Amino acid sequence: MIRVLGSLLRSEGRVARRAGLLLAIAFCAALPAGAKNQGGQAAGSPVAGQVSGQAIYTLTQQFLTVAPKRFNGSPGHLAAEQFIKDQFKPEAAKGNFETDAFTASTPAGPQSMRNYIVRYPGKKDGAIVLLTHYETNYPLKDINFVGANDGACTSALLIEIGKYFRAHPPQGYSVWLVFDDGEEAVKEWSDTDSLYGTKHLAAKWQRDGTIEKVKAVLLADMIGDKDLNILEETQSTPWLTDLLRQAAVNTHHTANVFKTEGAEEDDHLPFLKRGVPTIDIIDVDYGPKTQALPDGYHHTAQDTINNISAKSLQVSADLFMEMIRLINQK
Numbered sequence: 001m002i003r004v005l006g007s008l009l010r011s012e013g014r015v016a017r018r019a020g021l022l023l024a025i026a027f028c029a030a031l032p033a034g035a036k037n038q039g040g041q042a043a044g045s046p047v048a049g050q051v052s053g054q055a056i057y058t059l060t061q062q063f064l065t066v067a068p069k070r071f072n073g074s075p076g077h078l079a080a081e082q083f084i085k086d087q088f089k090p091e092a093a094k095g096n097f098e099t100d101a102f103t104a105s106t107p108a109g110p111q112s113m114r115n116y117i118v119r120y121p122g123k124k125d126g127a128i129v130l131l132t133h134y135e136t137n138y139p140l141k142d143i144n145f146v147g148a149n150d151g152a153c154t155s156a157l158l159i160e161i162g163k164y165f166r167a168h169p170p171q172g173y174s175v176w177l178v179f180d181d182g183e184e185a186v187k188e189w190s191d192t193d194s195l196y197g198t199k200h201l202a203a204k205w206q207r208d209g210t211i212e213k214v215k216a217v218l219l220a221d222m223i224g225d226k227d228l229n230i231l232e233e234t235q236s237t238p239w240l241t242d243l244l245r246q247a248a249v250n251t252h253h254t255a256n257v258f259k260t261e262g263a264e265e266d267d268h269l270p271f272l273k274r275g276v277p278t279i280d281i282i283d284v285d286y287g288p289k290t291q292a293l294p295d296g297y298h299h300t301a302q303d304t305i306n307n308i309s310a311k312s313l314q315v316s317a318d319l320f321m322e323m324i325r326l327i328n329q330k
């Protein structure tokens with residue numbers, strides 16, 4: 001990710017609003033459950049454990065072994081692309097794997113970038129898009145930056161969710177995975193030097209009408225942190241924020257969400273700007289902040305496999321799967 005626009009501890013008023021919502025959620029939970037919901041999951045029963053946090057962690061390790069440094073133009077970037085492609089051979093055989101190649105104009109000159117889109121067709125018209133970037137920062141190419149939390153573990157999260165939907169095709173909306181390139185700044189973060197992949201894809205989807213099919217975009221960023229504390233990102237679409245709050249209640253992960261709130265510049269913005277309901281599911285508070293590391297482990301050589309955990313990835317997987325179930329119920 002990202003540039004932090006500012007975050008703050010929750011105010012009294014927000015806590016009060018949450019208490020009101022909890023009442024509403026308790027009421028919803030008391031409603032009778034149907035046999036099956038649109039997501040192919042039992043209605044009324046939360047979906048914790050469908051996707052394994054340990055499997056995501058192990059896959060993150062494998063990804064980092066194959067492609068530790070994944071900045072644009074590096075052999076590691078090519079290895080990362082191959083790693084992603086290798087995961088989706090069954091989808092490619094069905095024509096449900098798309099490479100979206102483009103050339104980005106960057107402060108370091110033109111760079112060729114690749115987004116990857118994987119589609120699991122559902123039964124209902126429309127799609128839920130899960131989104132993560134997979135590359136590492138070009139400006140950090142000269143330090144040992146591998147982005148275990150920042151790009152790698154969320155790529156593994158989406159791959160494991162994909163394996164679930166390969167075995168259990170969506171019964172509601174289609175589920176699309178997007179692995180986007182060029183999220184990070186090439187030189188220094190600005191409106192023009194950032195979010196290359198999602199700006200390109202959102203514009204393309206607007207031109208060709210695909211954007212009309214997208215019911216929601218769920219963005220995963222930096223949510224493998226051992227000390228997982230998902231931010232209430234204030235630009236995200238309010239009904240999706242409410243749904244994430246409900247998902248945390250349903251999966252018993254309320255301790256991991258919304259202790260802080262703030263605005264982020266991240267891959268959700270190009271979709272939000274086009275009116276697509278989008279949420280940035282992100283933990284910006286990564287590692288202890290010291291004089292030497294004023295932003296904790298973020299964008300440092302400390303962003304390693306040792307500072308993420310299977311337990312946090314389990315929480316993140318549960319929240320994503322429950323969000324998909326709840327969106328299908330809406």
Ligand SMILES: [Zn+2]
Pocket residue numbers: 001002137150184299
């Ligand atoms: Zn980053």
